[in-house]
Amino acid sequence: MLNFFSLIKNEQIKLYSRFATWSMYIIMAAIILIAALIVFIFGEVDQQQYGDDWQTQLATETKDLKDSQEEMEFMAFDSEIAKNEYYLENDIKPQPYDTWQFTLENAGLSMLISLFTIIIAAGIISNEFRWGGTIKLLLIRPISRTKILFSKFVSVLLFSLTMLIALFVTSLLVGLIFFGVNGVNPNIVQMGSDGIEEVSILIEILTQYGLNVVTLIMMATFAFMISTLFRSSAMAIGLAIFLMFTGNTIIGFLADYEWTKYILFANTNLGQYFGSGSPIIESMTLGFSVAVLIVYFVIFILVSWLSFAKRDIAGH
Amino acid sequence: MNIAMELQNVHKTIGQKEIIKGLNFSIRSGEVFGFLGPNGAGKTTTIRMMVGLMNITKGDIKINGSSIKDDFKEAIQHVGAIVENPEMYPFMSGWKNLKHYARMIPGITDNRIKEVITLVGLEKAIHEKVGRYSLGGMRQRIGIAQALLHSPSILILDEPTNGLDPAGIREIRHYIRNLAKKENVSVIVSSHLLTEIELMCDRIGIIKNGELVTVEDVRDNQENDQHITVKLEVDDKMAAITLLKDQFDIEAKEVQSNVTFKIEKDQIPLIVKQLVQENIAVFEVALERSSLEDKFFELIGENTIA
Ligand SMILES: Nc1ncnc2c1ncn2[C@@H]1O[C@H](COP(=O)(O)OP(=O)(O)OP(=O)(O)O)[C@@H](O)[C@H]1O
Ligand SMILES: [Mg+2]
Numbered sequence: 191m192l193n194f195f196s197l198i199k200n201e202q203i204k205l206y207s208r209f210a211t212w213s214m215y216i217i218m219a220a221i222i223l224i225a226a227l228i229v230f231i232f233g234e235v236d237q238q239q240y241g242d243d244w245q246t247q248l249a250t251e252t253k254d255l256k257d258s259q260e261e262m263e264f265m266a267f268d269s270e271i272a273k274n275e276y277y278l279e280n281d282i283k284p285q286p287y288d289t290w291q292f293t294l295e296n297a298g299l300s301m302l303i304s305l306f307t308i309i310i311a312a313g314i315i316s317n318e319f320r321w322g323g324t325i326k327l328l329l330i331r332p333i334s335r336t337k338i339l340f341s342k343f344v345s346v347l348l349f350s351l352t353m354l355i356a357l358f359v360t361s362l363l364v365g366l367i368f369f370g371v372n373g374v375n376p377n378i379v380q381m382g383s384d385g386i387e388e389v390s391i392l393i394e395i396l397t398q399y400g401l402n403v404v405t406l407i408m409m410a411t412f413a414f415m416i417s418t419l420f421r422s423s424a425m426a427i428g429l430a431i432f433l434m435f436t437g438n439t440i441i442g443f444l445a446d447y448e449w450t451k452y453i454l455f456a457n458t459n460l461g462q463y464f465g466s467g468s469p470i471i472e473s474m475t476l477g478f479s480v481a482v483l484i485v486y487f488v489i490f491i492l493v494s495w496l497s498f499a500k501r502d503i504a505g506h
Numbered sequence: 507m508n509i510a511m512e513l514q515n516v517h518k519t520i521g522q523k524e525i526i527k528g529l530n531f532s533i534r535s536g537e538v539f540g541f542l543g544p545n546g547a548g549k550t551t552t553i554r555m556m557v558g559l560m561n562i563t564k565g566d567i568k569i570n571g572s573s574i575k576d577d578f579k580e581a582i583q584h585v586g587a588i589v590e591n592p593e594m595y596p597f598m599s600g601w602k603n604l605k606h607y608a609r610m611i612p613g614i615t616d617n618r619i620k621e622v623i624t625l626v627g628l629e630k631a632i633h634e635k636v637g638r639y640s641l642g643g644m645r646q647r648i649g650i651a652q653a654l655l656h657s658p659s660i661l662i663l664d665e666p667t668n669g670l671d672p673a674g675i676r677e678i679r680h681y682i683r684n685l686a687k688k689e690n691v692s693v694i695v696s697s698h699l700l701t702e703i704e705l706m707c708d709r710i711g712i713i714k715n716g717e718l719v720t721v722e723d724v725r726d727n728q729e730n731d732q733h734i735t736v737k738l739e740v741d742d743k744m745a746a747i748t749l750l751k752d753q754f755d756i757e758a759k760e761v762q763s764n765v766t767f768k769i770e771k772d773q774i775p776l777i778v779k780q781l782v783q784e785n786i787a788v789f790e791v792a793l794e795r796s797s798l799e800d801k802f803f804e805l806i807g808e809n810t811i812a
Contacts, residue, residue: 329558
């Protein structure tokens, strides 16, 4: 076991000895900063205006929303209206935008982390071939290839976890500077599966980040498999990113067919079973999706293992 | 005599092509074994099988009694190796690279790492990034350092003299001989140039087209390993013999019309210079081919080496 930790330590050192890895953190931090600036300058100002007469303000706002909805003959503002009514009924003053909200919205940036994790996963094996064959020196130690493979896979997961934590902490700090904070763990009012509900924002943040991790892990494992199979990172990166971005569109086209539910991308967004979401295909359940994801995961890992554990390390 | 490594009828087929066609030989403990053959003979392929990088199609390789096929971890822990160019992580320093490999085997202390660095003479460059190391010497050195970390009893070096200047080759020869003599390490060195490894080997196996042609003892009839035979054609033979005796402590003999003696090759320029200064006319300096060299040419064909 000690051995395994040493291997992971090695992988982490190799990762963080390269500027490419650090640049990922820098890019993410820059995006967070820009997002904060945009929100600060252009967005969400109306919410900060609720004063002592917030009840009247809310009532007028709700009425306006209802009017425009009637004009449009479309339920565009249903959840806004329901939220406002919930505030009034329960006598809760809407809280201004703060760092918690900002952090919650940044859960979407885990898409960026998926991208970076794919790049890392695609390189962690193939680079050892590319750097003129360090793989040879790696595999002539009294350590099984299986162990080396898994140390590399775990290192990829560790990297994305580190990045998620960095995303969370940076968002929280940047948000704090720009928007302040409403409390240690304030509640927010939002549309749930059974109408309006009040939830702890920390739980909501963890849920959103957690749901995004599913896509992240699946795509990273996919890239890892391709890179082990073809020993080329370019191919793994290309294929994984292409599928990540087109996957949902493809599913959209195929949503009429029942068998679509067995496609990986129909199942990666577990958000469809939470909150106000609804499954892509009616017969799908959370249990079903989790089962499908596990099957794909096992296949990806198995293919990686088969192609790494036994194959010749021939000339480069 | 203990056997460190044994190849038993080793075959390798890649695709339809049989690259190694049944190798049988053993390496004894504490000997330096040369693995000689022209380009494409199958040296690297054999070495890749020795260290488990390639599967053995048929046959087996035993290292200290353990099969590299069936008992990889047990077999490989006695082995240190460089296979083709020893590539390190270019973005890390030499020290970090060695630490990286040290972490993979329990019990390698920082002191041991420093010891190895001193042995290969890399103290000055060890904290520089490997990417900045000069192509020949420094990279070979760090490659050898990496292979020695865990004090292996068998050291496999694939073309260690590749890209080295004569001084570099002499230095490598020096510490390979030292390892074999002082620490009883068995060393396998491959090369396609006889002259580069002849002086460091106890035995040399010659491989051609995936087959072992012969295994020869190098030091049998060579009392002094580093010496080669030189034939001199001079006008005054007696004066030359006296000069060699007085100034270089060399016992030279008069053979036919020549003066012959044994010395290290790099002494030749100095001797010639002295002879000329003493006004002895030198008509010819010839090196006598060793019997092994003759054999090598005969077996391989002069045109196919180098
Ligand atoms: N992966 C491979 N697929 C097909 N043929 C290969 C492969 N690797 C090596 N060969 C062939 O096997 C033969 C032996 O190659 P090998 O690299 O073992 O020779 P070598 O003795 O090390 O030569 P060199 O002195 O050039 O290093 C060559 O003819 C080579 O073309
Ligand atoms: Mg070779």
